[in-house]
Amino acid sequence: MKNELENDALLDAFSRELRRARTEAGISQEELAHRAGKSIRYISLLESRKHQPSLATLKSVCEGLGVSMSAFVAKIEANLSSN
Numbered sequence: 001m002k003n004e005l006e007n008d009a010l011l012d013a014f015s016r017e018l019r020r021a022r023t024e025a026g027i028s029q030e031e032l033a034h035r036a037g038k039s040i041r042y043i044s045l046l047e048s049r050k051h052q053p054s055l056a057t058l059k060s061v062c063e064g065l066g067v068s069m070s071a072f073v074a075k076i077e078a079n080l081s082s083n
Contacts (some may be wrong), residue, residue, distance in 0.1 A: 013076045038061070043061075
């Protein structure tokens with residue numbers, strides 16, 4: 001039960017950071033999907049917490065956003081500790 005709650009919190013923090021970073025970059029889900037080599041639907045699923053990304057997906061999304069994986073994950077961690 002604890003692991004499931006932790007995973008939910010992590011997925012929530014990921015989806016919020018993804019949406020925030022994409023919005024801050026001034027790009028649409030469609031543009032991010034194109035840059036990351038993913039479908040628009042997949043980006044939408046990530047932002048709505050309906051799918052959990054693999055490490056390869058995390059890398060391609062970060063590249064699409066123009067941010068390093070470490071910076072992106074650090075923001076997720078900060079988001080987790082502030083809740």
